[in-house]
Amino acid sequence: MDIDITTSGSPVRLVLRGALTIAQVSGLTRRLDTIDATAPVVADLSGLERMDTAGAWALVTLRTRLEQAGQSLEISGASDQLVSLLKTVTDALPQPETEARHPTTLRTRIEAVGKAVVQTAQFLLALISFFGLFLARLARAVRHPSEFRLTALVHHCEDVGLRAVPIVALMSFLIGIVLAFQGSSQLRQFGAEVYVVNLLAISILRELGILLTSIIVAGRTASAFTAAIGSMKMREEIDAMRTLGLDPAMVLFVPRILALILMLPILGLVSDVMGLLGGGLMAWVDLGISPAMFVTRLVEGTDISHVAVGMIKAPFFAVIIGIVGCHAGMQVQSNAESLGRMTSSAVVTAIFAVIVADAVFSVFFAQIGM
Template identity: 60%
Template sequence: MDDAYQDRDAAVTLAREGDGWRLSLSGRPDLRRMPGILAALGRVEGGPLEIDLAAVDRIDTAVAWAILRTIEDRERHGLGTRIEGARDPVARLLDTVRSALPQPEPSPQRPVGIRAQLEQFGRSVVGIGSSLREVSGTLGLFLARFGQSLARPSRFPLTALVHHCEDVGYRAVPIVSLMAFLIGVVLAFQGSAQLRQFGAEVFVVDLIAISILRELGILLTAIIVAGRTASAFTAAIGSMKMREEIDAMRTLGIDPGMSLVLPRVLALVLMLPILGLIANVAGLAGGLLMSWIELGISPAIFLTRLVENTDVTHVFVGLVKAPVFAVVIGVIGCRAGLAVGSTAESLGRMTSGAVVAAIFAVIVTDAVFSVFFAEMGI
């Protein structure tokens, strides 16, 4: 079977020879002849391939690339291919193109053994230490700029603070309220199912009040804010860094710490306690509704027992955590944004890492507070 493509300057001929194929080129094949060359190469189904270049005066890099890539593809499938009759200029061009082809990097071998595991553990510890140092640096930047703004109120970015308060606070009210309301419903439903066995259904009010006011209200609010706001801070600041806007701000004499970090973290410090209060009210409302439906505890009885048997200390214990959670979330989000590189992949990695780190830090901080209050007898 023959398949030929011919014109005035070049000819491509594909012929079957025994179990293999013979591709003959002649004249001066170049980029304009590539459709015919590729069509001929596409008809080669199997067996050895011989490429005859004896009648070729010269080729360009496109044809050389097509020939060499065909050889690489066939070698990967265990099919033999050889070039015959290439004149000296053609052979030199083929060698030049071959040396310029990208070579796949060998995959690194994973070290094994106790030494490799210790090395990996050491690298992880060093990485954690480096991240903590960067977070501490961002915290110091926030505190320094906050002190400067108190000393010189004219430098305080009030407009940016109001904008971020609306973004992190007002726009988060619906999701925080819905979450807290459903948590109250779940606590009332599950608590009633357990307390009913002992005829102590009325104590479900105490269970809901202490759980929401002391722990769940502010903790789950902080987790939602960490997922929503830390990622937003990282994406916004990281995008500015990718577009070199932060460098431009420094060139114009604008302090990124004062303009980007301070208003964001301070907005969280102001708004997270308010969101915590809203979550407490919504959670209690959900518990009240489910207690009325499931246990027949009227709203009047619920509110009376809530006021009489719930110490206001539980409210303060929950709300005192809010500013600390806010600083942790804001600092981690801003630090991740400032650490973004010049690629979109870096932005995505730092954004997801900021969310995970912020949620983890909030949970660890809450655990520390719980141990502290337990030791203090509060």
């Protein structure tokens, strides 16, 4: 292939002869890049014997670069076949999406707020419908025990509960140490170091134990539920279940959510015990409160209602985490980007919902005096 570029004068002349195919396109591209986009270009294709889509792409790319600089590319001497090929390649190139810029006014701001409120309401209604679906399938499992997946329930109990014990125990142990250390530093100013036991008991048993455990489970389990169900949806396994006469809600949702309901209170108890153990150890080291004195103060100064408040929250938090994770999994589309987006969204939504529910429970128990 012969390439002749004449840059003297305006317009710049480009003469191509021979065959312009994918074998020559790299050399042509390097030569075309040397053309300065400060003057129009006339390309003479009368000497071209053959051109494929790669060669047409090189010429179209040159035209685009010139047009962006305010210049133009004129094709001369091209046969109808070459002109048609250039048009086809031009039409096939992806066009950048340009969104129309709308001025920001009070109306657009109110409209954006309204859309956000409507979307939030629709999302909450979808979660409520998923909760109703879970209750319906759970009632069906009670009426027809043969349809219940006991093996799946045991598997998910192990995955959700047993495998989460180390991280929950370590987190609670360290939180107990931090609470005891910070509490003793403040109470020492008033000579009330012994009340650090009451501080630990109320804060861990009533709030922090089950709340932090639920946050860890939300990050660990909600993402796992979304990833597992979303991957099955991407591979069309859920459609295959329906084809085989299997109910995805009975097979996928009920064992997972029920496992969370059963295991989260147990994890909460583990968290309470390890938090008190860490706090007692720090109280012994920092304040000289012996384990026997710590246990005595714990038993005498702590009401059983604090433990009950924490345990009452656990099943509700479990339902929230399970519903959010399963719902996000069912919203996954047939691409990996959607799976990653919904997985992260499930974690954020579950953690936020758990914290909001804990705040509601705190107000409720304060109103009833518990």
